[in-house]
Amino acid sequence: MKRLELLAPAGDFEKLKTALYFGADAVYVGGKSLTLRAFAGNFDDAEMERAVKYTHERGKKLYVAVNILARNADLGEAADYFAFLQSVGADGVIVSDIGLMNVLKRVAPRLPLHVSTQTSALNAETVKFYADFGARRVVLARELSLKEIAEIHAAVPQTEIEAFAHGAMCIAYSGRCLLSSYLSGRDSNRGECVQPCRWSYELREKNTAGEYLPIEEDGRGTYILNSKDLNMLDHLGEMAQSGVVSFKVEGRMKSSYYIATVINAYRRALDAYAAEGERYKENPLYQSELKKTAHRAFTSAYASGKNDDTVNAADSQSRGERTFAAAVLGYDGENRRALVEMRNRFKKGDVLEVLSPNETLNAKIAVKGLTDEAGNAVEDAKLVQQKLWLYTDIKLSAGDILRK
Structure with missing residues (x-):
């Protein structure tokens, strides 16, 4: 079986390193402008060149999202940026604006075009149109069923299909939302979405004393526009059989811990699917891992067709079953201790759990011996990003995460 691509978000260089360490085959990133996640850290030109080099050195790929809906004033900047991305060896560019696709074709013909999900590609003729234009890959709309994806692949088999x-998920049609612009003046189609769909809403009666009317699911209010989170982990085989070659994880604004948790789970599940077929779903590990980071209620969205149950009305999201306690920076085998950097408070007596792409996943470490870098005993790790020596026989690796 041809290896299926696990595609991870990377909002900054730390997250890129995390995604690759935990098993992503490719990452997608954005520059400092012309991208739909303007509030992510993103990459300036020097960082982008370094990110491409870092990714390629590890045999992985890097795609760049240039997916705003462009105005005339953006065209010159986009032309320069496409030429730059081609020069540094980016593996593809994700574009939603037809005009920008034309600019790309003219100024950077060797830079592969990946058509963004923002184009709402829903049928075979649309995909064929982009393929004829020169697109190597199309990121299909989230609103499609697996049956429809298979039909598209059968009609246009030479075009790579990427799917989330x-x-x-956006409550609007493939992200084409005006709520943010209307309520805050920040344009979601220019990368500035403030996510008003995640806010809690109330009704207020106009003609009396202005009493607020209860519409809540519970005492915290109702999130009437709040979509559930997509989770296709139990449908990887069906996606592959439908023609999907790149399995995309959303989240350039998400934390490194979120990326590590989700990519680790999907990497293990995809590898198990490749080795044992549909039996991979019998292992509860993969779904249980996804519950250990912040998430909303899960849904398979429209995989099986029409689905009216995609709104998470009860709350915005859960915190997850674990928190990020420390990042592992290295292991001193001679003294049987790991150098860690504190991220959330922990103390002696706590039991930490290992998040790793290696066999140490879910190993437990009782915090007994803990010192600062100078060797002074520490009872309570409460200084943010303090570097500490944690004594343990478990051989941790730089890049591992400790959670509690």
Whole structure:
């Protein structure tokens, strides 16, 4: 079986490293402008060149999202940026604006075009249109069923199909939303969405004393526009059989811990699917891992067709069953201790759990010996990003995460 691509978000360089360490085959990133996640850290030109080099050194790929809906004033900047991305060896560029696709074709013909999900590609003729234009890959709309994806693949088999497998979903049609612009003046189609769909709403009666009317599911209010999170982990085989070659995880604004948790789960599940077929679903590990980071109620969205149950009305999201306690920076085998950087408070007596792409996943470490870098005993790790020596026989690796 040809290896299926696990495609991870990377909002900054730390998240890129995390995604690759935990098993992503490719990452997608954005520059400092012209991208739909303007509030992510993103990459300036020097960082982008370094990110491409770092990714390629590890045999992985890097795609760049240039997916705004462009105005005339953006065209010159986009032309320069496409030429730059081609020069540094980016593996593809994700574009939604037809005009920008034309600019790309003219100024950077060797840079592969990936058509963004923002184009709402829903049928075979649309995909064929982009393929004839020169697109190597199309990121299909989230609103499609697996049956429809298979039909598209059968009609246009030479075009790579990328589809979302996991993460937040927009309540609007493939992200074409005006709520943010209307309520805050920040344009979601220019990368500035404030996510008003995640807010809690109330009704207020106009003609009396202005009493607020209860519409809540519970005492916290109702999130009437709040979509559930996509989770296709139990449908990887069906996606592959439908023609999907790249399994995309949403989340350039998500934390490194979220990326590590989700990519680790999907990497293990995809590898198990490749080795044992549909039996991979019998292992509860993969779904249980996804519950250990922040998420909303899960849904398979429209995989099986029409679905009216995609709104998470009860709350915005859960915190997850674990929190990020420390990042592992290295392991000193001679003294049997790991150098860690504190991220959330922990103390002696706590039991930490290992998040790793290696065999140490879910190993437990009782916090007994803990010192600062100078060797002074520490009872309570409460200084943010303090570096500490944690004594343990478990051989941790740089890049591992400790959670509690």
